Amino acid sequence: MDAKLALRKCPECNAYTMKVECTNCKNETVIPKPARYSPEDKYGHYRRKLKKRLNIEPGRKPIKS
């Protein structure tokens, strides 16, 4: 998705616009970022990473916290 074509939002009046500047209050608009990665996904990434490491070293026991 092209950032230039993204729908922008004014943090001041919450108006949606395609422009960098709010048409209402001339405030700088921001691109509302959707939560692509939930905390669960982040931990899932670490779990997979750990699992991969354990697969490489099957003789090793997981380090106790």
Ligand SMILES: [Zn+2]
């Ligand atoms: Zn505004």
